[in-house]
Amino acid sequence: MIEYAYLIPLIPAAASLIILFGGKEDPHSKMPWLGILAMGACFLMSAAILWSFAAGTLSLPAPETNWDWFAFATSVGGSHFIWPMKVGVLIDAPAAVLLFVVTLVSLMVQVYSIAYMHDDVRYKRYFAFVSFFTAAMLGLVVSSNLLVGFMCWELMGLTSYLLIGFWFEREGPCEAQKKAFMTTKLGDSGLYLALLLIYAKVGSFQLSQIYYSFNHGLVAPAAATVAALGILLGAMGKSAQAPLMIWLPDAMEGPTPGSALIHAATMVAAGILVVSKTYFIFLAAPAAMEAAAWIGLITAFMAAAMALVSYDIKRVLAFSTVSQLGFMMCALGCGGFTAGLFHLTTHAFFKALLFLGAGSVIHAVHTNDMRQMGGLSKKMMVTFLTMTVAVLAISGIPPFAGYYSKDMILVAAWNHDPRIFWPLLLTALMTAFYMTRLLVLTFVGDDRDHERHHHAHESPALITVPLVVLAFFSLFAGFALTRGGFIERALPKPTIAVMPGVTALAADASAKPLLPAGTVEGSTDSAGAPAASAPAPEKEEELPGWLAYGIPFLLVPGAMLLAVVMYRGPKFETADSIRATFAPIATLLDRRWYLDDLFLWLVKVGDGTAALAFWIDDNVVDRVFVDGWGLLMRIFSEISRFFDDVFVDAAVDGVGGLGTDLGVGLRSLVQDGQVQEYLMYAAIAFSLAATLILTR
């Protein structure tokens, strides 16, 4: 099965093209089932790969399969050779896990969308977009070549744009799609420059080749840091870290299942994914790791704060996504590679569930505003139960999935820096609080809007079955994956043998560092490397007992209880009074930390600078330099002309006149009109000639 891994991204791509061009646009089209069939096939393949790995029958990383896409002749340092551009797949253990997650979530979302997007004007096109998106994401997951991965990255940005602006007849989605595209593009510029730098230093885009260079410390520290920061910038754009997180809340204008797939579970995880794929670069650049940790922390906190005051159910979930992405980035920055990726997988499950559940609720009550909901648990039992599972997971209550991953993240932060740990813990408690708040406002207590509550009913099976499936994973995935140390085997932290710039090349042929995220032996591979040149390992201690038990059993339930108490009633006066007391802070959070205004101001500054530059060009450069120079040249040419007329022409005329006068004078001497004179000359000439000839 692993030999056919390259098909996994190609099947949904083909399906999306068939859906797009086959059949006509029809609210009751049957083409979407083709997409579901394709995704089902990919899911089965991914599950088979993961199962073989878990059972031990398949050893990952599997050998790379590459095809030469094109080749061109080049010369480096005088030697000429043909440089091939390869495209291919590299399946390592994290990729296998992610394949499973992405295909599962995509499958659930597509099944859900059959019912949710029913009767939409562009029903068929939606599924083409979703399939295409999944193909791009899977392409990024399996790609062995960073440039091809970047291509998939950009394709994901494209489909995100298309899906956010799916209902483009309205103003909101159009503005939101442009904002999303441009903000992520800002981050992508950093990633692209990093890729170029890596190519300049390493000479290849192949991940294995790049790993080799970094593993042997062949790249200068400065270059490694710049490359890592560039990749971080790309991740900040795509994974909505501060300050580039402004696009994600607005992206909720798109259809909810699309949001579930893209802006909750999968695409926004692409940034984290790229950081983890190139984690060895970050290992070689500790400054960039530190930056990642702090950026993640700040993002997590800012987003959690914004979620505390928001009443739109999808907005709260969007802020929650940003916050959890901040957790993941922070984990990666603190050296908790396994923690970050583990959280990515569990987050995919419960966040997709949350979004799909929110979609179910919105579908029932036709509003996003939680102040108009309440008491829906009586009407929508399945949705309520599954969302409760998701909320418990995200808050970090054992044995739900989120507890295990969050616990690992907190351990990583504890071992790295207490200044990061305590704010992160606070943010985790805030997460528990606002998610419970969401649950309570929506489902618990009395209904605030009788009309809507009356018309609400449970959604059809095509919607509730995916919810149940995802709830199953949110409940058991964490527990199951941590049994027997599987998660450490599946998501091992990469290592590099030599820090950059260390000249003692541990050049021993036995080190076969051709594949990243290799086996767990890690730094014992390159036997010749002096221990001092390897990057310093993180501390490995666990949280102290009182924290390890206090957080999940005391603090988190406490935060949740607080939310229940504050928001249970129909009027939530306590919350309103707190909000009134801290009105400036509330305004700050409502205005999203003024980040939107910051970017608009930057655009204004850019416009002003451009206008100033234009004014300078028009008035100073054109007037003084260009026109002035022209005037100077005119003056010079006038002087030249004067010289020419007066002196040169006079000289020429003078010489001519002299010749004429000379001729006239001479002629008047001899040519008098007297015929006898002429005769005389003739006679003289004749006699002279005769004398000369006859006396020869």
Added chain:
Amino acid sequence: MTLAHYMTVSALLFLIGIFGALTRRNIIGILMSIELMFNAANLNLAAFDRFLHPQGFIGQTTAIFTMTVAAAEIVVGLALLLAIYRNTDTVYAEDFHLLRG
């Protein structure tokens, strides 16, 4: 009397004729000098014929011929002179400078 004598006389006559043609003021005088030159040439012709080809008569015939031509030419010359005199009232060569340039 040898040929040389006749040639000398003929040369002297010719030179006197040249001198006259170049020096005389009056156009009729110039024409007379030209006549002199003609006569010198005729004398030369007859002399050469008598001394070099005694049986021949070519030279003498040519002399008569040239005398006729000379007469015709003088006629033309005098006609021209008359026309000039009627137009300009003078016969002195120095008065004409139309060819001056």
